Amino acid sequence: MSTTALSRPAATPVGERSLAPDLARGFMLLLIAVAHAHMYLAYDDAGFRGYAVDGGVLDRLVAGVQILLVDGRALPMFAALFGYGLVRLSARRPDPAEATRLVRRRGRWLLAFGFCHALLLFFGDILAAYGLIALVFAGMLRRSDRALLRAAALTIPLHVLVLVGIGLSTISAGHAESPTVIADPLAALGMRLGTWTALTPTFYLVSALPSFFLGAWAARRRMLDEPAAHRPFLRRIAWWGIGAGVVGGLPLTLADTHLWDPADGPAVAAYALHSVTGIAAGVGYAALIGLIATRLRRPGRLTRALAECGRRSLTCYVLQSVAFTVIFTPFALGLGDQAGDAAASAIGAAVWLSTVVVAALMAKAGYRGPLETLLRRLTYGRR
Secondary structure: OOHHHHHOOOOOOHHHOOHHHHHHHHHHHHHHHHHHHHHHOOOOOEOOOOOEOOOOHHHHHHHHHHHHHOOOOHHHHHHHHHHHHHHHHHHOOOOHHHHHHHHHHHHHHHHHHHHHHHHHOOOOOOHHHHHHHHHHHHHHHHOOHHHHHHHHHHHHHHHHHHHHHHHHHOOOOOOOOOHHHOOOHHHHHHHHHHHHHHHHHHHHHHHHHHHHHHHHHHHHOOOOOOHHHHHHHHHHHHHHHHHHHHHHHHHHHHHHOOOOOOOHHHHHHHHHHHHHHHHHHHHHHHHHHHHHHHOOOOOOHHHHHHHHHHHOHHHHHHHHHHHHHHHHOOOOOOHHHOOOHHHHHHHHHHHHHHHHHHHHHHHHOOOOOHHHHHHHHHHHOOO
16 A cells, blocks of 8 residues: 555544534534424414414424524534534644645535535525535634634624624515425425525525634634533533523514514514524533533443434434425425424424434444545545
């Protein structure tokens, strides 16, 4: 075997992976599942976060809990973990130029995966946004800690500006024309791509940037790889981050569940506040999982299954969209115009649990997952 072949970069072996990052990704997929499921429903009228205005008591209760604890929190958590993972990937390459090329190559393929995901399944794809971030900001991963924190701080005002613009244009927007409720598959495909094209470089990209840089900064200190060494700091981040998310999310929760009826200006401000404090909550959730991992000296079967789901987060994420397309769209089972928010969230949780079982079975069979295997081969080359 040649020296070139021996030195070719490769993915981290499973046995060398830390528990906390994979455990966090597995939990994150639950938040994503319940946050996405209701986006497949057909409403005549909906609030800022897309929940039915005229839902029943249980629907409004579920919507309130998700607005407060899930919506706008899962995406920042995902972005922080993505930044964390890219830094760990980059750190294994002694040559900075090689590391940057590797990250950008991964970004290009994530962008391609995201396009296919949106084309075939779901307009709310977030893979493409992360692919764009990897392409544009790969060089930032080798910058100083101060530069990463400065980038996080500077992108928050941009995040607020975009959210205010979106809020002004979506006051009481309905789902009647959502791509997920169009009966014609070809028409739905065209609308999915149009919506995805508009959302990716604005809402998803801008929403992910602050958390991405914070996750990259945390990876420099191996906070999730060695959580026991950072327990006091993780405890503060979890406490204050999740607390800020709850306090900042409360006004929009009251508005979207019609316990408070604000004018348009305060309503948009509540929407922006909800999203900004979601950054703190998403990072707080990741810190909380790190703290939990420090107490798991012998992970049980459920913990291991959840971590296996996190190790196959790309496959499990896309599997969620496959399941939701089959369950909700008019050209499949068609539950999108029959289920309410509570039922959709229950279905989302059940779909997530199914992916955990699938991931555990893959692990037992010694199989990493089809999309992870494909992405690694495209990123690192055939080995």
